Amino acid sequence: MDACRLAALGALIGLPAFACVIFSAPLHSTWLFQTGATLIGFGGGLFSVGMLLSAMAMTDAFHAGMVLGAWGAVQATASGIAMALGGVTRDVVGHLAEQGLLGEALVSPVTGYSVVFHIEMYMLFCVLIALGPLVSRKRQAGLPQDNRFGLAELPG
Secondary structure, three states, X not given: OEHHHHHHHHHHHHHHHHHHHHHHHHHOOHHHHHHHHXXXXXXXXXXXXXXXXXXXXXXXXHHHHHHHHHHHXXXXXXXXXXXXXXXXXXXXXXXXXXXXXXXXXXXXXXXXXXXXXXXXXXXXXXXXXXXXXXXXXXXXXXXXXXXXXXXXXXXX
């Protein structure tokens, strides 16, 4: 499977996964939450592996270490910023909801989490829009698929 397609598959899995987590609270469904959390982890793993393979395919063997280091730095920075913004958003929205400033229907401890998960779903759509041209360009141009993911690509 092409690395960009693998990443897109991970993002696609994330969409229903976040929906499961969002709907688990009003439905009081533990299994729906567990399913969503499992799928979030699985989709995130596929996305990370796909993006790493795409980055590694963009360079030669001499510069692979630099690309891997840059990818790791970008991943760590983006994850840190995302966690900080998600936490602040959850806290602010949760405080507003608990004060009743967002309406009586949203007075719940899950409101802040729900807003953050909705934002994450929106961001997954943005990721899919960004990945679309990368996947279709390779198919239309008939470029060789040398960045395939399989057992042969694993270190031995």
